[in-house]
Amino acid sequence: MVEGIVVVTGASGYIGSHIVANLLKRGREVRATVRDASDPERVDHLRALDISHQGSLEIVEMDLFDTASVDAAIKGCSDVIHTAASVIIRASNPQKKIVDPSVIGTQNIVDSIERAGSVKRFIHTSSTAAIRPMEWTDGQMLTSDTWADDATVEENPYGLAKASAERIVRNWHASQPVDSRPRLVTIHPCMVFGPPMSPRHLRGSLALLMTMIRREIPLNLPMQVSIVDVRDVAEAHVRALTEGEDCGRYLVVAGDMMMHEMALALKKQHPERKWATLQAPYLLALIAAIFHPKINVAWARRHLKKKLYWDAAPAERELGMKWMNPIDSVLSTTAPIFENGWD
Numbered sequence: 001m002v003e004g005i006v007v008v009t010g011a012s013g014y015i016g017s018h019i020v021a022n023l024l025k026r027g028r029e030v031r032a033t034v035r036d037a038s039d040p041e042r043v044d045h046l047r048a049l050d051i052s053h054q055g056s057l058e059i060v061e062m063d064l065f066d067t068a069s070v071d072a073a074i075k076g077c078s079d080v081i082h083t084a085a086s087v088i089i090r091a092s093n094p095q096k097k098i099v100d101p102s103v104i105g106t107q108n109i110v111d112s113i114e115r116a117g118s119v120k121r122f123i124h125t126s127s128t129a130a131i132r133p134m135e136w137t138d139g140q141m142l143t144s145d146t147w148a149d150d151a152t153v154e155e156n157p158y159g160l161a162k163a164s165a166e167r168i169v170r171n172w173h174a175s176q177p178v179d180s181r182p183r184l185v186t187i188h189p190c191m192v193f194g195p196p197m198s199p200r201h202l203r204g205s206l207a208l209l210m211t212m213i214r215r216e217i218p219l220n221l222p223m224q225v226s227i228v229d230v231r232d233v234a235e236a237h238v239r240a241l242t243e244g245e246d247c248g249r250y251l252v253v254a255g256d257m258m259m260h261e262m263a264l265a266l267k268k269q270h271p272e273r274k275w276a277t278l279q280a281p282y283l284l285a286l287i288a289a290i291f292h293p294k295i296n297v298a299w300a301r302r303h304l305k306k307k308l309y310w311d312a313a314p315a316e317r318e319l320g321m322k323w324m325n326p327i328d329s330v331l332s333t334t335a336p337i338f339e340n341g342w343d
């Protein structure tokens with residue numbers, strides 16, 4: 001394999017930072033894209049990373065909406081790992097805040113890859129959100145054959161953003177000559193936990209854990225949480241550069257816990273702190289959803305008390321992934337938060 005520069009978009013982010021760390025440990029030359037290289041919370045933890053052998057780290061500014069910056073970031077590289085996206089599920093203008101960064105941003109990435117002509121491997125961070133349709137049955141297992149095709153900007157803007165961005169990537173790839181197009185793999189994590197490297201990493205998937213740490217809710221929702229460790233997510237992205245099938249679509253999911261089980265494990269690890277460990281009865285949770293700022297009754301009826309499973313066997317078989325235990329992922333999240341006073 002020709003090992004040139006690997007570009008990681010969204011490198012200041014939670015998953016992007018761990019991918020950069022993984023690549024540098026392997027001695028790769030990494031070009032990390034951030035929106036503001038003067039912000040210590042976006043770059044200090046990257047600059048502090050260990051670099052092995054011939055590895056190197058270059059931090060460049062890139063905004064997905066600024067095509068010149070995207071071209072400059074991708075120029076001359078052999079590998080692209082595209083994690084950058086807006087990772088929020090609700091916004092007052094969901095088209096602008098959630099969908100456009102993924103859709104316009106990913107189109108700009110693909111256009112730059114085509115213009116650059118040097119890219120041999122392209123890994124796109126998708127999500128279980130691109131796979132889960134609005135309607136599913138309790139106890140169902142979803143595979144990578146399913147798409148969130150029924151997502152709408154009103155009902156499921158994040159699912160729409162992730163599915164649409166992935167379609168852009170796959171349609172572009174399918175339109176390219178087979179012998180000259182880059183190898184393409186999409187990675188589909190569920191809810192990601194594990195050590196944050198910056199306080200900025202507490203705003204996406206870790207926001208759920210932060211509500212528990214800050215005791216913002218008196219009772220836990222009767223909600224199943226599918227979990228994968230951020231270090232495993234990074235490993236899957238890096239392995240996908242060379243392993244797995246071209247055009248592969250890999251779910252990366254370690255297992256699941258109910259919210260109150262997470263709280264009980266956290267209480268056992270940190271008995272000196274107060275934790276809300278009880279689970280709200282279903283009917284009470286439905287009533288709470290009426291007044292809750294972040295969820296609504298339709299979402300609650302669809303998700304609470306129900307189980308949904310994901311087929312991660314292809315990632316185990318074809319990428320050789322072995323997953324960290326979900327409890328260990330949850331518990332390993334808190335140390336950097338408490339040590340740095342981010343709580």
Ligand SMILES: NC(=O)c1ccc[n+]([C@@H]2O[C@H](COP(=O)([O-])OP(=O)(O)OC[C@H]3O[C@@H](n4cnc5c(N)ncnc54)[C@H](OP(=O)(O)O)[C@@H]3O)[C@@H](O)[C@H]2O)c1
Pocket residue numbers: 009010011012013014015016034035036042062063064065082083084085086087101105125126127128162188189190191192193200201204205
């Ligand atoms: N965390 C999860 O549970 C999870 C699960 C499944 C899939 N994913 C996917 O994984 C990827 C990374 O998520 P994450 O959890 O690491 O989120 P994150 O910490 O919020 O990171 C997102 C990154 O994207 C960058 N970004 C956002 N808008 C941008 C723009 N217009 N131009 C350039 N960069 C932009 C952010 O830069 P700034 O630092 O400047 O904001 C940040 O570096 C996303 O594609 C997400 O959909 C995440």
